[in-house]
Amino acid sequence: MDDQELNRTLLNIYQRLYTKYGPQHWWPAEKPFEVIIGAILTQSTNWTNVEKAIKNLKQADALKPDALRKLSKDKLARLIHACGYYNVKASKLKAFMEWFGEKYHDSLERLFTQDVVSLRQQLLDIYGIGNETADAIILYAGNKPTFVIDAYTRRIMGRMGIKPYKDSYNDWQKMFMENLPTDVKLFNEYHGLLVKLGKEVCRTHPLCHQCCLNPTTKNTGDVFPCRHLHHGK
């Protein structure tokens, strides 16, 4: 597939998803600071469990940098217990808050008034923040253009036969960003839509042999091999 075809295909997939599902209003959190917390807590974890953890933090009036720093790690771990990996995640939240206070005095405005490349590198240097979490924070909390690659993205696109030569995070990200216009709203919706598709198809039709997410299904080359996705299109 040449570049032009890839451009068209990626946009085509986006347009089909948008037509079917509409705007996703991501990230599912009220404020940018909550987006950051959620991005860390949702690592390899169902979002419904993250919601429980965030609710606990709210009730403890601990959903802010200063309060999170003051909590002991054990106490923080207990508050976020429901979202799993609570010990490591407590350490990760702590690490971010220390850095955020020291370097940016808890100011999201200061944090996000810099270019994406520099911001991304700084985030990656923090313990517990890897590629996906960094990009989620930049895009959904900072409202800056970067494309988020997650397990759904790789699986869905992979099933459609669309994948970079090298199966690395950076190559996946490059594939999208070099073949789509640099547009925050587009990047925002695209990722939200891929997750929506991934969740819906997996949950509703886990064994469907025509489902593009079923690993036993042969890739037909169609954009949506799953027949369920053609309804209402």
Add this chain to the structure above:
DNA sequence: GGCCAGGACACCA
């Protein structure tokens, strides 16, 4: 009762 979910990191070769 088993499987898996919007990862990241340490450790090893």
Add this chain to the structure above:
DNA sequence: TGGTGTCATGGC
């Protein structure tokens, strides 16, 4: 650079 083990709950 790449593969594997670890961290853990809750929903289905």
